[in-house]
Amino acid sequence: AQSVTQLGSHVSVSEGALVLLRCNYSSSVPPYLFWYVQYPNQGLQLLLKYTTGATLVKGINGFEAEFKKSETSFHLTKPSAHMSDAAEYFCAVSVGYGSGSRLTFGEGTQLTVNP
Amino acid sequence: EAQVTQNPRYLITVTGKKLTVTCSQNMNHEYMSWYRQDPGLGLRQIYYSMNVEVTDKGDVPEGYKVSRKEKRNFPLILESPSPNQTSLYFCASSFAASGGGYTFGSGTRLTVV
Numbered sequence: 001a002q003s004v005t006q007l008g009s010h011v012s013v014s015e016g017a018l019v020l021l022r023c024n025y026s027s028s029v030p031p032y033l034f035w036y037v038q039y040p041n042q043g044l045q046l047l048l049k050y051t052t053g054a055t056l057v058k059g060i061n062g063f064e065a066e067f068k069k070s071e072t073s074f075h076l077t078k079p080s081a082h083m084s085d086a087a088e089y090f091c092a093v094s095v096g097y098g099s100g101s102r103l104t105f106g107e108g109t110q111l112t113v114n115p
Numbered sequence: 116e117a118q119v120t121q122n123p124r125y126l127i128t129v130t131g132k133k134l135t136v137t138c139s140q141n142m143n144h145e146y147m148s149w150y151r152q153d154p155g156l157g158l159r160q161i162y163y164s165m166n167v168e169v170t171d172k173g174d175v176p177e178g179y180k181v182s183r184k185e186k187r188n189f190p191l192i193l194e195s196p197s198p199n200q201t202s203l204y205f206c207a208s209s210f211a212a213s214g215g216g217y218t219f220g221s222g223t224r225l226t227v228v
Contacts, residue, residue: 041222042221042222043219043221043222044158044205044219046218090157101164101165102173103160104174105157105158105159106157107157108157
């Protein structure tokens, strides 16, 4: 079975600083990997996803993530934080044929951006 | 507009009173799923459906039922709600080929007293 671990339930950065949110996964077969963002009182929005091919994936709002198989990681980064990036971020994984129905989420990381 | 619509957005009910949360999508997606979100636990899958009349249990199915009679609708039924089902619920849908790129509804906040 697949699983996801997000390191750090709360991350705080200054506006303009690098954002780094950590995600490690466990899977016995090649995974599909996702980052979602949740703004207050809203549903989840897909930021980016890795399925196959290029391991550096670019998403919306200037975010990107790199799939590193050797480290079983899919960390999310953004070079310069903006106040509007404050939200909760979820890493997720699915594996295998038909697996898109079985998406497993991490526990989430709350990002705070300080002025 | 492509979307997943859940109703109601907020619901307060009493223990044991049957309720249904509706979910509808207008994108012709094959996959639909229900999740509950609880503080510190992230999102946990309750049930999912890979197509009409095809449903299966997720990680936390106890106390819930679902049906998929039409492709666009995937209601969540709580036959006898209990306080431990107080949570934020999300419906989501996706194309089978997306590998998990779900589109989420806005959520239903359920309180069982």
